[in-house]
Amino acid sequence: MLTRFDWERAADLVLHFLWPLSCPVCGKLGSPLCRECLLDLVGGEPGKISCSECLGPYPCTVHPGAFPVRSLTSFGGLSRELVHRLKYGSQKCLGKPIGDLMGRRFQAPGRVILVPVPLHRGSGRAFNQSMEIARGISRAWGCTAAEKLAWKTRRPSQVGLSPGLRRKLPQDSITWKGAIGRGLPVILVDDVCTTGATLRVAAGAVMTAGSRVEGAVVWALAGTS
Numbered sequence: 392m393l394t395r396f397d398w399e400r401a402a403d404l405v406l407h408f409l410w411p412l413s414c415p416v417c418g419k420l421g422s423p424l425c426r427e428c429l430l431d432l433v434g435g436e437p438g439k440i441s442c443s444e445c446l447g448p449y450p451c452t453v454h455p456g457a458f459p460v461r462s463l464t465s466f467g468g469l470s471r472e473l474v475h476r477l478k479y480g481s482q483k484c485l486g487k488p489i490g491d492l493m494g495r496r497f498q499a500p501g502r503v504i505l506v507p508v509p510l511h512r513g514s515g516r517a518f519n520q521s522m523e524i525a526r527g528i529s530r531a532w533g534c535t536a537a538e539k540l541a542w543k544t545r546r547p548s549q550v551g552l553s554p555g556l557r558r559k560l561p562q563d564s565i566t567w568k569g570a571i572g573r574g575l576p577v578i579l580v581d582d583v584c585t586t587g588a589t590l591r592v593a594a595g596a597v598m599t600a601g602s603r604v605e606g607a608v609v610w611a612l613a614g615t616s
């Protein structure tokens with residue numbers, strides 16, 4: 392015998408099946424994100440280029456060895472909502488359009504391999520949202536995207552940690568998997584950059600494996616004004 396709760400839940404599931412998605416910007420049902428809404432969200436912004444060490448303007452006089460971190464938006468409001476839907480709402484289909492737009496806004500840097508920041512071990516998530524974004528960029532740039540990095544150890548999520556705690560990331564926490572492949576320079580991809588610590592550790596893993604990081608591209612930059 393089904394309870395009222397069961398019926399309501401069943402009705403929700405049917406509705407979810409019929410209209411599984413709605414655009415987070417305009418609310419249109421059946422669309423994960425309208426292209427026009429995505430364009431409206433980032434407006435005419437050319438994006439920002441930041442120093443991988445201090446997230447100040449790039450090139451940086453203090454950190455001449457840093458690589459450029461390109462971001463398209465700041466992390467807040469709708470840009471944050473999109474990341475949350477992609478990451479925690481399992482709306483995998485949001486990744487590619489976001490990446491595609493990033494690829495169109497940032498000039499293709501020539502022959503590179505796009506490598507996403509890896510998911511934490513035991514994160515429980517079904518897919519790596521940064522890989523989905525990398526796939527979108529690879530389509531726009533006509534280059535390869537591959538999951539080549541992995542966390543060495545299981546560590547707790549950084550969500551909710553203060554920037555001070557997040558920075559304490561052992562330098563060898565991430566490692567390169569497999570062959571380095573034709574010496575193509577690496578562009579790191581992530582959804583959000585908060586302190587740059589994860590990108591720096593990922594870059595260290597690329598260098599240890601014998602390649603070089605040409606830069607990083609992220610959807611949103613958080614923690615800076």
Ligand SMILES: [Zn+2]
Nearest residue numbers: 414417425428
């Ligand atoms: Zn829309």
Ligand SMILES: [Zn+2]
Nearest residue numbers: 442445451454
């Ligand atoms: Zn700097």
